[in-house]
Amino acid sequence: MSTAATRDADDAMGSSRRAAEPALSIVRDVRHAPPAVPHAADGRVDSADAVDAVDVSGPVGARPGGPLGWVRRVVERAREDVDGALARDPAASTRLEVVLTSPGLHAIWAHRGLHELWKHPAGRLPARVLATVTRSVTGVEIHPAARIGRRFFIDHGMGVVIGETAEVGDDVMLYHGVTLGGRSLEHVKRHPTVGNRVTIGAGARVLGPVLVGDDVQVGANSVVVKDVPAGAVATGIPAVLRFPKRDATNQWVDPAIYI
Ligand SMILES: CC(C)(COP(=O)(O)OP(=O)(O)OC[C@H]1O[C@@H](n2cnc3c(N)ncnc32)[C@H](O)[C@@H]1OP(=O)(O)O)[C@@H](O)C(=O)NCCC(=O)NCCS
Numbered sequence: 001m002s003t004a005a006t007r008d009a010d011d012a013m014g015s016s017r018r019a020a021e022p023a024l025s026i027v028r029d030v031r032h033a034p035p036a037v038p039h040a041a042d043g044r045v046d047s048a049d050a051v052d053a054v055d056v057s058g059p060v061g062a063r064p065g066g067p068l069g070w071v072r073r074v075v076e077r078a079r080e081d082v083d084g085a086l087a088r089d090p091a092a093s094t095r096l097e098v099v100l101t102s103p104g105l106h107a108i109w110a111h112r113g114l115h116e117l118w119k120h121p122a123g124r125l126p127a128r129v130l131a132t133v134t135r136s137v138t139g140v141e142i143h144p145a146a147r148i149g150r151r152f153f154i155d156h157g158m159g160v161v162i163g164e165t166a167e168v169g170d171d172v173m174l175y176h177g178v179t180l181g182g183r184s185l186e187h188v189k190r191h192p193t194v195g196n197r198v199t200i201g202a203g204a205r206v207l208g209p210v211l212v213g214d215d216v217q218v219g220a221n222s223v224v225v226k227d228v229p230a231g232a233v234a235t236g237i238p239a240v241l242r243f244p245k246r247d248a249t250n251q252w253v254d255p256a257i258y259i
Pocket of ligand 1: 201
């Protein structure tokens with residue numbers, strides 16, 4: 001039953017939410033496509049090679065259409081990021097507010113540029129230095145070599161760590177305090193591979209070169225150290241799996257109600 005207060009809030013946010021509706025429908029329309037990132041085999045990995053193997057890096061990979069086409073794609077990707085954030089963050093009411101106040105968005109935008117820089121051997125040190133600056137500003141540490149898909153959103157930002165050989169698909173949402181970390185000190189594929197439409201709750205750790213399948217939800221403060229099949233909910237330490245029946249058209253609405 002809706003109260004007058006909730007009706008007022010709905011009215012106030014209604015227009016912005018309607019503006020974000022295309023992003024929600026993008027998310028709803030995504031069906032069970034193959035994972036954006038295959039489970040990379042263990043073995044010595046040069047992160048620049050890994051980056052080039054499957055391009056989920058965002059707007060600035062190949063540049064068909066020349067510089068103008070590239071700029072257009074950058075703007076389009078930024079817009080879908082903003083709309084995705086607006087759709088998934090019930091506390092945000094306008095695009096401007098999201099652009100100005102979302103450290104998670106600032107972090108991913110910085111990462112996309114630094115990821116491109118990282119692909120050039122001479123750009124690696126500057127990319128690491130600038131990633132450290134970004135971390136100081138946003139509280140989000142993403143290694144420039146990490147490969148991250150489209151419409152990626154980190155709510156609240158602070159305390160997220162994404163390691164060098166991590167790979168993340170499209171429409172993934174992390175809350176604050178998430179670690180996509182390694183369990184090995186060797187220079188191999190040692191960080192997780194996360195599929196599409198995955199939500200990882202606040203404070204969760206996903207450790208090692210595990211595969212987190214499409215549409216997985218990882219519970220807040222859980223620790224995942226083994227592969228998680230598509231559609232599972234993983235909670236606890238170590239994470240235990242269950243397979244809820246979910247309305248596939250509604251799954252992006254769910255994280256919002258946890259705020
Ligand atoms: C994992 C999660 C997605 C499950 O949501 P759900 O499918 O609606 O699950 P339910 O709330 O019905 O809980 C199902 C069971 O899992 C348990 N559970 C839920 N989340 C858990 C968690 N993070 N850790 C351990 N157990 C958890 C519940 O206690 C319940 O146990 P029971 O069956 O013994 O009673 C959700 O609980 C979660 O952790 N989301 C992350 C939210 C978040 O990080 N918010 C931050 C906002 S700032």
